[in-house]
Structures are given as C-alpha cells and as structure tokens.
Amino acid sequence: MSFRLYGMSSPNVVKILIMLEELGVDFHFEHVDLFSEGQFDETFRALNPNSKVPVLLTEEGQPIFESGAILIYLAERHDQLLPSTGSSRYDVLEWLTLQVATVGPMLGQLNHFTTYAPAGQDYSVGRYRREGARIYQLLNKRLEQVPYLAGDDYSVADIATLPWTDYIERQGLQKADYPAIAEWRQRLEERPAVQRARAFIADVQANDAKMFSQSSASARRRFLGLGEGSEEQA
Numbered sequence: 001m002s003f004r005l006y007g008m009s010s011p012n013v014v015k016i017l018i019m020l021e022e023l024g025v026d027f028h029f030e031h032v033d034l035f036s037e038g039q040f041d042e043t044f045r046a047l048n049p050n051s052k053v054p055v056l057l058t059e060e061g062q063p064i065f066e067s068g069a070i071l072i073y074l075a076e077r078h079d080q081l082l083p084s085t086g087s088s089r090y091d092v093l094e095w096l097t098l099q100v101a102t103v104g105p106m107l108g109q110l111n112h113f114t115t116y117a118p119a120g121q122d123y124s125v126g127r128y129r130r131e132g133a134r135i136y137q138l139l140n141k142r143l144e145q146v147p148y149l150a151g152d153d154y155s156v157a158d159i160a161t162l163p164w165t166d167y168i169e170r171q172g173l174q175k176a177d178y179p180a181i182a183e184w185r186q187r188l189e190e191r192p193a194v195q196r197a198r199a200f201i202a203d204v205q206a207n208d209a210k211m212f213s214q215s216s217a218s219a220r221r222r223f224l225g226l227g228e229g230s231e232e233q234a
C-alpha cells in the first residue's frame with residue numbers, strides 16, 4: 001500500500017507534499033473538502049479527532065495527524081532531513097517546533113483577520129500583524145547567519161516553514177523588509193521536489209477556490225471557526 005495523504009491546498013498540507021516529493025515516495029492524494037465540512041465527517045474524524053488536515057495514512061495503514069508528527073515520521077522512516085542523533089537533531093527540532101507552535105498559528109490568525117474577517121477588526125489585525133512582523137524578523141535574522149533554519153543543512157524545519165512565508169505581501173507586510181527570507185525562499189524554490197509539490201498543489205488550489213466560492217454559508221462559518229450558526233447569520 002502506498003502512502004495516502006488527506007489534505008487540500010493549505011500550507012500545512014504543502015509541507016507534507018514537499019516532504020513526500022523530497023523522499024521520492026509514491027503517494028495517493030485524498031482531497032478533503034473543508035468547505036463542505038468533509039473534516040467533520042465521522043470517517044475523517046476516525047483518522048484525526050481534531051478534524052483538520054493533513055493526515056497521512058502510512059504504508060501499514062496507520063493514520064498520523066499533525067504536520068510536525070508526520071514530518072518526523074517520514075524523516076525517521078527514510079533517515080533523511082532530520083539527524084537521528086546529536087545536537088544537530090535538536091537544532092532541527094527547535095525550528096520545526098517553532099514553526100508548528102508559533103509560525104503557523106500566529107500567521108494563520110493574521111491570514112484570517114486580513115483575508116476572511118469582516119472590516120472593522122483593527123485591534124486584531126494590528127495585534128497579529130505586529131506578531132507576524134516579529135516572526136518574519138526572527139526568521140530573517142536567523143537566515144542572515146545560516147543558509148538553512150537549522151544551520152548548514154536543509155531539513156524538515158525548512159520544509160515546514162517555507163509555505164508559511166508565501167503570504168507576506170497579502171498580510172500587509174513588505175517582502176523587501178526580509179531579504180534573507182527572500183534568498184532562502186529562492187534557494188528552496190530551485191529544488192526540483194519543491195517545484196513538483198508546487199505544481200501539484202496549483203491544481204488543488206484552483207479547485208479549492210471554486211469550492212469555497214460555492215460553499216454554503218453554514219459550511220463557511222464552521223470552516224472559519226464561527227460556530228454552527230445558520231444560513232441567515234453567516
């Protein structure tokens with residue numbers, strides 16, 4: 001059985017696609033339609049009680065949820081992109097954990113308030129934009145000192161963080177303020193595996209955009225974390 005990746009076109013899924021492409025393993029992509037509440041389906045909940053993508057079904061049929069856990073699983077299984085011992089292992093785990101615990105959640109909130117929330121959210125936009133700028137400055141400073149987040153070598157920390165740096169301009173910040181991030185992105189985007197993953201996700205993204213525009217108001221409310229609501233309230 002080949003790997004089965006449950007996902008859609010979000011950054012947490014793109015990370016796993018890049019990893020699978022880097023490892024050159026076969027996988028089957030199972031689209032979860034978050035805009036028709038596919039994540040709340042009982043079958044999907046049995047794979048991830050947290051009702052979120054990505055989920056990886058291993059070759060042995062074991063479901064793994066949380067993108068950080070999936071990256072560690074794949075790295076250890078293939079003995080690539082995460083050193084198995086020594087201080088360099090913890091350099092990778094530090095930056096990987098920073099991504100899943102801080103970069104993703106904070107920039108995800110910034111995306112929410114700059115893209116989906118109704119107008120008049122100045123306090124929230126200001127809070128998350130300041131935090132976003134702080135995070136980009138942190139990454140930029142690190143990448144002024146070393147070529148990859150964990151040091152000299154490309155690792156799962158870079159794979160996890162790359163798709164989360166796709167939205168700087170859309171978030172009302174300036175790419176030019178983070179030149180070391182731009183150089184690092186260019187280095188990563190030149191990798192054939194990253195290019196294959198980007199090409200794969202482009203089709204999924206077009207489909208998701210269509211599904212989002214056609215979604216019911218209540219499905220959209222649930223996707224945005226606004227509760228069950230009703231058609232009228234959405």
Ligand SMILES: N[C@@H](CCC(=O)N[C@@H](CS)C(=O)NCC(=O)O)C(=O)O
Pocket residue numbers: 010011012013034039051052053054065066067068100104222223
């Ligand atoms: N900490 C999780 C976050 C996963 C996550 O937030 N997934 C989003 C897409 S990026 C999702 O499934 N959202 C659907 C929902 O919240 O209903 C991970 O890193 O895997």
